Amino acid sequence: MISTLLVANRGEIACRIFRTCGELGIRTVAVHADADENALHARVADTAVRLPGSAPADTYLRGDLLVKAALAAGADAVHPGYGFLSENADFARAVQGAGLTWIGPSPEAIEAMASKTRAKELMGITPLDAAEVTAADLPVLVKAAAGGGGRGMRIVRRPEELSTALEAAHAEAASAFGDGEVFVEPYLEHGRHVEVQILADAHGTVWPLGTRDCSLQRRHQKVIEEAPAPGLAEGLTEELYALAVRAARAVDYVGAGTVEFLVADGRAHFLEMNTRLQVEHPVTEEVFGLDLVAEQLRIAEGHALAKEPPRARGHAIEARLYAEDPARDWAPQTGTLHRLAVPAGVRLDTGYTDGDAIGVHYDPMLAKVVAHAPTRAEALRRLAGALESAVVHGPATNRDLLVRSLRHEEFAAARMDTGFYDRHLAALTSPVPDPYAPLAAALADACAPARSRFGGWRNLPSQPQVKRYERAGKVCEVRYTHTREGLTADGVRVVHADARVVVLEADGVRRRFEVSAYGDQVHVNDIRLTALPRFPAPTAQRAPGSLLAPMPGTVVRIAEGLEEGAPVEAGRPLIWLEAMKMQHRIAAPAAGTLTALPVRTGQQVEMGTLLAVVESSQA
Numbered sequence: 001m002i003s004t005l006l007v008a009n010r011g012e013i014a015c016r017i018f019r020t021c022g023e024l025g026i027r028t029v030a031v032h033a034d035a036d037e038n039a040l041h042a043r044v045a046d047t048a049v050r051l052p053g054s055a056p057a058d059t060y061l062r063g064d065l066l067v068k069a070a071l072a073a074g075a076d077a078v079h080p081g082y083g084f085l086s087e088n089a090d091f092a093r094a095v096q097g098a099g100l101t102w103i104g105p106s107p108e109a110i111e112a113m114a115s116k117t118r119a120k121e122l123m124g125i126t127p128l129d130a131a132e133v134t135a136a137d138l139p140v141l142v143k144a145a146a147g148g149g150g151r152g153m154r155i156v157r158r159p160e161e162l163s164t165a166l167e168a169a170h171a172e173a174a175s176a177f178g179d180g181e182v183f184v185e186p187y188l189e190h191g192r193h194v195e196v197q198i199l200a201d202a203h204g205t206v207w208p209l210g211t212r213d214c215s216l217q218r219r220h221q222k223v224i225e226e227a228p229a230p231g232l233a234e235g236l237t238e239e240l241y242a243l244a245v246r247a248a249r250a251v252d253y254v255g256a257g258t259v260e261f262l263v264a265d266g267r268a269h270f271l272e273m274n275t276r277l278q279v280e281h282p283v284t285e286e287v288f289g290l291d292l293v294a295e296q297l298r299i300a301e302g303h304a305l306a307k308e309p310p311r312a313r314g315h316a317i318e319a320r321l322y323a324e325d326p327a328r329d330w331a332p333q334t335g336t337l338h339r340l341a342v343p344a345g346v347r348l349d350t351g352y353t354d355g356d357a358i359g360v361h362y363d364p365m366l367a368k369v370v371a372h373a374p375t376r377a378e379a380l381r382r383l384a385g386a387l388e389s390a391v392v393h394g395p396a397t398n399r400d401l402l403v404r405s406l407r408h409e410e411f412a413a414a415r416m417d418t419g420f421y422d423r424h425l426a427a428l429t430s431p432v433p434d435p436y437a438p439l440a441a442a443l444a445d446a447c448a449p450a451r452s453r454f455g456g457w458r459n460l461p462s463q464p465q466v467k468r469y470e471r472a473g474k475v476c477e478v479r480y481t482h483t484r485e486g487l488t489a490d491g492v493r494v495v496h497a498d499a500r501v502v503v504l505e506a507d508g509v510r511r512r513f514e515v516s517a518y519g520d521q522v523h524v525n526d527i528r529l530t531a532l533p534r535f536p537a538p539t540a541q542r543a544p545g546s547l548l549a550p551m552p553g554t555v556v557r558i559a560e561g562l563e564e565g566a567p568v569e570a571g572r573p574l575i576w577l578e579a580m581k582m583q584h585r586i587a588a589p590a591a592g593t594l595t596a597l598p599v600r601t602g603q604q605v606e607m608g609t610l611l612a613v614v615e616s617s618q619a
Contacts, residue, residue, distance in 0.1 A: 009081030011351030
């Protein structure tokens with residue numbers, strides 16, 4: 001029997017596993033890099049062990065340190081979570097070699113399936129030879145052989161892009177998984193990403209636990225997932241089950257795993273088998289009434305599954321809440337998460353709590369919000385409503401995108417595919433103007449204790465007070481006046497105003513605004529504003545063609561041969577930044593001459609740092 005479990009991971013998945021352990025009476029051990037000393041997962045575990053190392057994310061890739069931590073803390077089992085070393089056969093062997101119970105399949109099964117190239121060969125599929133790819137093969141997908149989460153993947157549509165895509169995918173995969181192997185496969189433009197959850201014991205029983213649709217993706221990383229996958233023909237569903245069971249039996253699989261497919265034109269194309277728990281496992285748990293982590297632990301202890309899985313009930317949908325700006329090429333965001341709260345009636349899995357810092361070292365996912373209901377339409381409505389009502393105060397997130405995606409007619413009709421955001425992102429991220437949100441922010445600010453001590457009204461008529469706010473790159477100006485009767489504004493009646501709540505009435509309709517301010521960041525209901533100073537400080541003058549860092553990160557690559565004075569073509573990638581384990585290309589905005597290159601490989605930069613200057617040849 002397992003008595004003490006170390007989770008060789010961090011964040012949301014560590015917290016989620018600890019929750020099940022608490023219910024089962026199993027003691028828990030967390031591991032943490034120095035940057036995670038005060039992270040939620042390190043605080044909620046019974047014991048926490050520091051992992052030494054200067055690179056926070058790489059620390060969790062040190063199997064030797066993880067095994068040493070487990071032994072030092074008296075753990076008798078190790079759960080790898082997902083990502084990091086969860087699909088690393090050598091780590092599984094090291095855990096078992098230390099006399100610890102490994103919560104997962106055998107190292108041999110991991111080895112067979114963790115490499116996507118070997119998995120395809122096992123299923124009778126031969127990947128393309130990158131050296132032999134021609135224009136007739138395009139488009140193709142360059143893909144990391146190890147790991148997942150969208151890292152190490154690039155779509156190639158033109159022959160001249162292949163070598164750059166291979167190099168970038170290799171670098172990203174090596175950084176994320178410690179394994180830079182990549183391969184090439186055909187890219188199906190309008191397929192659906194459908195997967196089958198499996199659960200297998202050591203006694204020969206394999207459960208196919210339904211399907212999941214994970215077609216809504218950005219950068220090949222899933223954003224919204226649901227179970228069961230809607231609209232599949234019964235025959236196709238049975239085929240997917242059979243293929244998933246076949247894959248599991250081919251490697252004598254034991255534990256929880258997922259077999260992934262691309263479904264196009266009514267046909268299933270095998271993609272890979274993930275020999276671990278998936279990020280989206282909660283939708284399967286909700287539909288089948290199971291705790292997959294508890295089942296993993298029972299299987300590791302040698303217990304047998306029932307001959308038949310439980311019956312599926314209803315529909316579940318999960319949305320991943322990311323600290324990123326979808327309108328700015330999904331740029332990751334950092335800062336303090338001041339508050340995160342969702343209404344009752346939905347499930348929240350997160351590794352953050354109020355006041356936590358969101359850094360640059362890890363995936364930008366803040367939380368997973370899951371709704372379960374008798375029908376898909378009800379689950380959609382419940383999840384969209386919960387997200388819309390959620391309190392998310394801090395850096396910019398994809399919350400509005402999630403709400404609009406869930407309510408989009410194409411998604412509601414289950415006609416989505418992996419190109420959904422390629423078609424609809426611009427419309428889904430266009431800001432919805434709310435003329436009263438900035439006014440509510442200004443009125444709440446006027447009622448703040450520091451302001452109200454000095455009063456507001458004057459004996460003589462005076463000019464209105466003016467406040468300026470920025471939202472999504474646009475600046476708006478609002479005016480209000482202090483009178484003996486209180487605060488007033490043109491075109492609207494101020495029913496109530498204090499530092500936290502403002503009620504306005506326009507055309508007979510009352511609206512309530514909840515206002516929270518954190519320095520110059522102001523949240524009005526679900527709208528995020530930045531208060532601008534009345535007298536802005538002079539800004540540094542930048543030369544035309546200046547390329548600034550769009551986010552904090554590390555310069556991991558500079559284009560070969562790039563030096564000051566060199567000519568560059570429009571759109572040519574110049575610098576690669578890594579933030580939150582993803583690489584972001586900084587390209588020349590126009591053809592011209594590189595006149596400045598003040599950064600070097602390995603340099604840490606903050607948002608707004610000058611990376612390069614390209615003097616346009618059109619000037």
